[in-house]
Amino acid sequence: MGISYSEALLLIESVAKLHRALRRDNDAYIELENAVGRVVAEDIVSPEATPAVDTSAMDGYAIQSHKTAGASPQKPARFRVLGRIRAGEAPWAEDRELSDESFENDASPCIEIMTGGIFPAGFDACVKYEDTKTACRNRNGLASEILVGKPLLHNANKRLAGSDIAKGQVVVKAGTTLQSHHVLPLASLGIEAVPVVKDPGVAVYSTGDEFVASEPWLPRDTNTPYLISALLDMSVSAFSLGALSDDERQVYHGLEAALAEGHDMILTSGGVSKGRFDHVASVLGNLDGVHIVFHGVSMRPGHPVLFAYMAAGRDEAGNPRTIVPIFCLPGNPGAAAACFRFLVVPYLRILRSQPSEVPLIARLQQRPSAATATDSNMKASVNGHSHIDGVQPPPLDRFQHGVLMATEQGELVARPSEEQSPAKLGPYASASCWIHNKPLGSSKLDAGLVECYPISPGKGLFPCPWVR
Numbered sequence: 141m142g143i144s145y146s147e148a149l150l151l152i153e154s155v156a157k158l159h160r161a162l163r164r165d166n167d168a169y170i171e172l173e174n175a176v177g178r179v180v181a182e183d184i185v186s187p188e189a190t191p192a193v194d195t196s197a198m199d200g201y202a203i204q205s206h207k208t209a210g211a212s213p214q215k216p217a218r219f220r221v222l223g224r225i226r227a228g229e230a231p232w233a234e235d236r237e238l239s240d241e242s243f244e245n246d247a248s249p250c251i252e253i254m255t256g257g258i259f260p261a262g263f264d265a266c267v268k269y270e271d272t273k274t275a276c277r278n279r280n281g282l283a284s285e286i287l288v289g290k291p292l293l294h295n296a297n298k299r300l301a302g303s304d305i306a307k308g309q310v311v312v313k314a315g316t317t318l319q320s321h322h323v324l325p326l327a328s329l330g331i332e333a334v335p336v337v338k339d340p341g342v343a344v345y346s347t348g349d350e351f352v353a354s355e356p357w358l359p360r361d362t363n364t365p366y367l368i369s370a371l372l373d374m375s376v377s378a379f380s381l382g383a384l385s386d387d388e389r390q391v392y393h394g395l396e397a398a399l400a401e402g403h404d405m406i407l408t409s410g411g412v413s414k415g416r417f418d419h420v421a422s423v424l425g426n427l428d429g430v431h432i433v434f435h436g437v438s439m440r441p442g443h444p445v446l447f448a449y450m451a452a453g454r455d456e457a458g459n460p461r462t463i464v465p466i467f468c469l470p471g472n473p474g475a476a477a478a479c480f481r482f483l484v485v486p487y488l489r490i491l492r493s494q495p496s497e498v499p500l501i502a503r504l505q506q507r508p509s510a511a512t513a514t515d516s517n518m519k520a521s522v523n524g525h526s527h528i529d530g531v532q533p534p535p536l537d538r539f540q541h542g543v544l545m546a547t548e549q550g551e552l553v554a555r556p557s558e559e560q561s562p563a564k565l566g567p568y569a570s571a572s573c574w575i576h577n578k579p580l581g582s583s584k585l586d587a588g589l590v591e592c593y594p595i596s597p598g599k600g601l602f603p604c605p606w607v608r
C-alpha cells in the first residue's frame with residue numbers, strides 16, 4: 141500500500157540532507173558570467189557600500205538648493221557657472237581653475253555637471269538644464285550665468301553615496317539560482333566570482349524490452365528524453381545509460397555498473413510495479429549496500445515509485461562517505477513525470493541547498509464531469525488499492541497537469557487538462573503548471589484553492605495568458 145506523499149517527502153529530505161553534507165566540500169568559486177543557472181552555495185555579502193560617492197542623477201548644474209527658496213519665473217534665482225564636471229572626472233577640487241568671466245551682479249555659484257559626475261562639495265542639488273534659462277554666455281558660447289525659476293529641494297537629482305547597497309548587506313542568498321538580473325548588483329560591487337554548489341551528475345536508465353528493440357509497432361522511449369531535458373532545465377548534468385531489457389540479470393548488472401560509475405544520482409523508469417517482468421525492486425534488494433527507503437507512495441499518478449540509496453564507505457563516526465540516491469519511477473510517462481517533479485526535484489533542491497519551492501495558490505476550475513468522475517474513482521479504489529483487506533490506505537495526493545491563468549480581476553485560476561491519463565502525453569504540449577490536490581482535510585487552504593507549480597522544474601515563472 142505504501143506510505144503517504146508527505147511521509148515520502150520527509151524520508152527524501154533526511155537522505156538528501158545527509159547527501160548534501162557529504163558533498164559540501166565540492167562547492168567552488170566560478171566566474172560571474174559563467175554562473176547563470178548555477179546555485180549559489182553561500183550568502184553573497186556586499187564588501188562595500190554603493191555608490192561610493194555622491195553623483196548627479198541628471199545633466200544640469202550643481203547648486204545650493206537654499207539659494208532657490210522663493211524663486212519664481214518672475215523672480216528667478218541667478219547662478220554663475222564656476223566650471224564643468226563630467227562623469228569619470230576626479231572629484232572637483234576647490235582650487236581648480238575657474239571661469240575667467242567677470243560678473244556684474246551678485247549671483248550664487250554653481251557648477252555645470254553631467255549625469256554620473258561626482259557631486260562637488262558644498263553643493264546639494266542638481267537643477268536640470270530644462271529647468272534653467274541661460275542669462276549670459278562666455279566667449280565659447282557656453283552658459284556662464286543661469287536663471288532658476290522655481291525652488292529646488294535638498295538632494296534633488298542627486299544620487300547619494302551608500303544609497304543603493306549597504307556594506308555587509310546580503311545581496312544574493314545561498315540557494316538562489318543565479319540569473320542574469322543578479323549580475324547587475326554583483327557587477328556593481330566588483331564581484332567577479334561567486335561560490336556555487338557543484339551540480340550533481342544524474343544517470344538515467346529506461347527499462348523494458350520494448351525500448352531495447354526498435355520496431356514500428358513498439359512505443360518510443362519518452363521517459364529518458366523527458367528526464368534528461370528536465371534535469372538540464374534545472375542545470376543538472378544528465379546522462380542517458382540507455383535501456384535495460386526486462387531480464388533480471390541484465391537489470392542487476394546494469395544497476396550494479398551504474399552504481400560503480402560514480403554518478404551522484406540514478407534514475408530509472410519502468411519495471412517497478414507488479415508485473416511478472418518488473419524486476420527493479422527485487423534487484424535493488426539484492427544489491428550490496430543498497431537500502432530501499434520506500435516502495436509505493438499514495439499518490440496519483442505514480443504510486444509504484446521506489447526510492448533507495450546506496451551508502452558506501454564509513455567514516456570514524458559511522459557516517460557513509462558517499463551516498464547514491466536511486467529513484468525508480470513508474471513506467472507510465474505521466475507517472476514518471478509527476479514522480480520526477482514531486483519527489484526527485486525536492487531531493488535535488490535540498491542537495492543543491494535550494495529552498496523548497498513556494499507554490500502559487502489558485503482557484504481550481506473544476507469541470508463538473510471531472511469532479512463526479514474523481515469522486516466515484518476515489519470511492520471504488522484509492523491509489524489502485526481496493527479496500528477488500530479492510531485496511532485504510534494512506535491519504536491520496538493527486539497531481540494534475542493543467543494551465544494557470546490570471547483573470548481580468550487579478551485572480552489566479554488553475555484549469556486541469558481535460559485528459560489526465562498517465563499514458564496520454566498530448567496535453568503536456570499546452571500545459572503550464574502542475575496542480576497539487578492534497579488529501580481531504582490535510583490542506584490549510586480554503587475550499588476550492590489548490591497549490592500550483594511551474595510545469596518545468598527549472599523555470600520560476602509561469603506563462604500566464606489572460607482569460608478572455
Ligand SMILES: Nc1nc2c(c(=O)[nH]1)N[C@H]1C(S)=C(S)[C@@H](COP(=O)(O)OP(=O)(O)OC[C@H]3O[C@@H](n4cnc5c(N)ncnc54)[C@H](O)[C@@H]3O)O[C@H]1N2
Pocket residue numbers: 346347348350351359360361362363364409410411412413414415418441442443444469470471472473475524562
Ligand atoms: N496489477 C497492477 N498493475 C499495475 C499497477 C498496479 O498497482 N497493479 N500499477 C499501474 C501503474 S499506476 C503504473 S504507473 C504502471 C507502472 O509500471 P512499471 O513501473 O512496472 O512500468 P512498466 O510495466 O515497465 O511499464 C508501464 C507502461 O509504461 C510504458 N513505459 C515504460 N517505460 C517507458 C519509457 N521509458 N518511455 C515510454 N513509455 C514507457 C510501458 O511501455 C508500459 O506501457 O503499472 C501499472 N500496472
Ligand code: MOO
Pocket residue numbers: 439440441442443444470472474475562563
Ligand atoms: O503511476 Mo500510474 O501511471 O499511477 O497511473
